[in-house]
Amino acid sequence: MPRKVTIFNLKLHDFRNYASVGLGLDGRNVVLTGANGAGKTNLMEAVSFLSPGRGLRRAAYGDVAREGAAGGFAVFAALDGMQGEVEIGTGTETGEEGQTRRLRVNGTPARSLDELLDHLRVLWLTPSMDGLFTGASSERRRFLDRLVLSLDPDHGRRVADFEKAMRGRNRLLSEPRPDPQWLDALERQMAELGVAMTLARRELVGLLSGIVEASRDEGPFPSAAMSLSGFLDDALEQPAYEIEETYAAVLRDGRYRDAAAGRTLDGPHRVDLLIRHREKDMDAARCSTGEQKALLVGLVLAHAGLVAGMTGYAPVLLLDEITAHLDEGRRAALFDRVDALGGQAFLTGTDRAMFEALGDRARFLTVANGTIAG
Numbered sequence: 001m002p003r004k005v006t007i008f009n010l011k012l013h014d015f016r017n018y019a020s021v022g023l024g025l026d027g028r029n030v031v032l033t034g035a036n037g038a039g040k041t042n043l044m045e046a047v048s049f050l051s052p053g054r055g056l057r058r059a060a061y062g063d064v065a066r067e068g069a070a071g072g073f074a075v076f077a078a079l080d081g082m083q084g085e086v087e088i089g090t091g092t093e094t095g096e097e098g099q100t101r102r103l104r105v106n107g108t109p110a111r112s113l114d115e116l117l118d119h120l121r122v123l124w125l126t127p128s129m130d131g132l133f134t135g136a137s138s139e140r141r142r143f144l145d146r147l148v149l150s151l152d153p154d155h156g157r158r159v160a161d162f163e164k165a166m167r168g169r170n171r172l173l174s175e176p177r178p179d180p181q182w183l184d185a186l187e188r189q190m191a192e193l194g195v196a197m198t199l200a201r202r203e204l205v206g207l208l209s210g211i212v213e214a215s216r217d218e219g220p221f222p223s224a225a226m227s228l229s230g231f232l233d234d235a236l237e238q239p240a241y242e243i244e245e246t247y248a249a250v251l252r253d254g255r256y257r258d259a260a261a262g263r264t265l266d267g268p269h270r271v272d273l274l275i276r277h278r279e280k281d282m283d284a285a286r287c288s289t290g291e292q293k294a295l296l297v298g299l300v301l302a303h304a305g306l307v308a309g310m311t312g313y314a315p316v317l318l319l320d321e322i323t324a325h326l327d328e329g330r331r332a333a334l335f336d337r338v339d340a341l342g343g344q345a346f347l348t349g350t351d352r353a354m355f356e357a358l359g360d361r362a363r364f365l366t367v368a369n370g371t372i373a374g
């Protein structure tokens with residue numbers, strides 16, 4: 001059984017519609033109910049800032065600070081985490097480069113937001129992910145990279161460095177006489193990072209598929225068959241250095257074509273995560289809304305199980321408006337699976353009755369107008 005990470009105190013300051021609010025928690029799951037616009041998702045978003053990145057809305061920091069507030073926002077959490085008890089403070093400051101996010105761990109400034117991953121992993125499922133299967137491949141890539149990142153903290157840097165090198169190459173190719181040596185160097189870097197990224201993604205898909213397979217008969221959530229497509233699909237059985245050579249050659253040979261296109265046409269930035277509904281043997285994009293939601297829930301729960309297995313600690317789960325599209329049986333099964341994961345989950349909805357099956361496995365809170373009541 002994985003160990004539990006427990007957030008037992010949460011404070012928000014100038015965060016969206018919260019001027020200042022403090023919340024004591026007892027380690028159980030948390031159900032937040034309230035009217036539309038009350039601040040339920042905002043509270044979840046605050047918890048999502050306990051992971052690197054821009055949170056579950058991928059918001060610009062300027063939009064997160066409470067309208068009318070003079071400075072930035074702040075989120076404080078006291079938790080029993082992966083390295084014991086810790087106090088985390090994060091928020092924005094306005095400097096020369098605009099709004100930047102800062103992190104303090106036990107009062108000491110952290111060098112990087114990645115330090116958050118030493119203490120907890122936060123995973124989420126929000127209604128904005130409902131279009132994952134039907135939307136653009138860039139959304140699925142982002143989803144995939146977030147899954148990888150929660151297991152492999154170096155992945156974010158790899159992706160960012162690859163994109164930087166690619167932008168450099170694109171810029172160089174737009175010049176009338178680009179320096180071939182400089183191009184060689186950038187392409188070598190892209191090959192190294194691009195192949196590392198691809199192998200990390202492939203490993204994640206393999207591990208996740210294993211978990212999905214193992215939990216196939218555990219309830220009403222359909223299982224996803226996943227594969228990657230769109231980048232060196234035939235070369236990936238080779239050793240890593242050979243794949244790098246292959247990709248570097250593809251880039252070299254594609255210079256004229258890419259210069260004409262104004263962008264790099266081959267690379268890990270073109271990969272798609274293909275998902276099929278296993279039981280129906282149907283492309284997820286062609287499944288019903290409810291089937292897609294159930295497939296996504298199954299995938300996120302499998303990923304949470306994988307993170308718990310790999311780190312030894314159950315992740316904090318944020319499930320926003322999770323009961324929409326799920327029938328009663330699926331809701332009860334979801335709560336059982338969430339509970340079996342052994343972590344702390346935050347769930348939101350407009351109707352408290354939808355969460356009745358959780359019983360005393362959750363603490364019920366009511367959110368209204370940027371205030372929270374027990």
Ligand SMILES: Nc1ncnc2c1ncn2[C@@H]1O[C@H](COP(=O)(O)OP(=O)(O)OP(=O)(O)O)[C@@H](O)[C@H]1O
Binds near residue numbers: 017037040042043066
């Ligand atoms: N920077 C901000 N400053 C002040 N208020 C904000 C800011 N950003 C968003 N809001 C307000 O927060 C409210 C939305 O809160 P939230 O998304 O948490 O609602 P919710 O309770 O999840 O509602 P729903 O059930 O509709 O999803 C809106 O009224 C919105 O105008």
